[in-house]
Amino acid sequence: MLTFIGLGLFDEQDISLKGLQAVQAADLVYLEFYTSYLMGTTIEKMEELYGKQIIRLMREDVEQNPEWLENAKTQNVVFLTGGDTMASTTHVDLRIRAKDMGIETRLIHGASITSAVFGLSGLQNYRFGKSVSIPFPYVSSRGNRVVTETPYDTIKFNLENGLHTLVFLDINSEHGYMTVQEALSLLLEVEEKRQEGIMEYQIAIGIARAGSDTVSVKADFANNIDAFDLGEPLQILIIPGKLHFIEAEALVKLAGAPNRLLEDFE
Numbered sequence: 408m409l410t411f412i413g414l415g416l417f418d419e420q421d422i423s424l425k426g427l428q429a430v431q432a433a434d435l436v437y438l439e440f441y442t443s444y445l446m447g448t449t450i451e452k453m454e455e456l457y458g459k460q461i462i463r464l465m466r467e468d469v470e471q472n473p474e475w476l477e478n479a480k481t482q483n484v485v486f487l488t489g490g491d492t493m494a495s496t497t498h499v500d501l502r503i504r505a506k507d508m509g510i511e512t513r514l515i516h517g518a519s520i521t522s523a524v525f526g527l528s529g530l531q532n533y534r535f536g537k538s539v540s541i542p543f544p545y546v547s548s549r550g551n552r553v554v555t556e557t558p559y560d561t562i563k564f565n566l567e568n569g570l571h572t573l574v575f576l577d578i579n580s581e582h583g584y585m586t587v588q589e590a591l592s593l594l595l596e597v598e599e600k601r602q603e604g605i606m607e608y609q610i611a612i613g614i615a616r617a618g619s620d621t622v623s624v625k626a627d628f629a630n631n632i633d634a635f636d637l638g639e640p641l642q643i644l645i646i647p648g649k650l651h652f653i654e655a656e657a658l659v660k661l662a663g664a665p666n667r668l669l670e671d672f673e
């Protein structure tokens with residue numbers, strides 16, 4: 408049996424009771440921390456609370472050579488992921504591989520950033536379009552710095568359709584955790600190059616450390632980058648599309664957006 412367990416948003420205490428019981432009953436406990444990360448804990452603290460040794464897997468152990476899956480043929484194996492196990496991950500691939508190997512699977516869900524953002528921002532879930540991730544710039548084989556333009560295109564498409572965009576920020580071993588300020592700078596860099604004006608007068612919403620006692624939510628104009636100094640990671644960005652009055656009111660009253668946002672409704 409292979410059980411996928413979502414750990415929730417911030418620390419070792421965010422796992423559900425059902426998830427905790429499944430970990431405690433497991434023969435082998437694996438974890439990946441490359442799609443998301445629990446900033447408020449360590450693997451040692453998780454091991455202490457769960458009473459189990461945890462084996463950390465790297466991306467290649469999950470996506471290329473998941474040899475450890477063999478163990479789930481005869482043993483009770485759990486696989487831990489930050490947030491919800493299937494939200495904005497490719498772990499359905501593992502589940503399909505397990506199915507092909509004759510291994511039974513089940514899911515135990517965790518709180519996800521993909522739903523936490525609605526409550527924290529006041530934006531309504533059914534008014535979001537396609538989500539996107541912003542990667543750190545990379546250096547091409549010719550030695551040029553490359554800034555990916557796909558996030559800009561996705562935001563543009565959503566804005567043209569009045570929809571909000573949820574923007575996941577890159578996590579990688581070389582650069583660490585991208586901040587909202589870095590993400591906005593990259594989007595403004597693409598804007599500068601393409602001159603399409605989508606970020607002009609555009610509001611952005613930055614959220615940091617969802618699920619913690621120090622959660623921070625800030626709405627302001629996207630080009631006012633200084634306003635988005637949100638402190639420690641993890642962070643996520645929302646580019647809102649057409650706002651309903653209640654959404655605008657929530658941004659002003661709960662996220663410190665400029666009062667001007669309400670003037671459109673007067």
Ligand SMILES: C[S@@+](CC[C@H](N)C(=O)[O-])C[C@H]1O[C@@H](n2cnc3c(N)ncnc32)[C@H](O)[C@@H]1O
Nearest residue numbers: 490491494495519520575576616617641642643
């Ligand atoms: C690829 S998504 C994976 C989502 C995860 N499976 C879940 O359900 O929450 C990870 C990205 O979401 C954002 N994120 C995840 N947890 C967060 C948190 N607690 N606070 C703010 N942003 C978070 C960060 O931008 C991070 O790089």
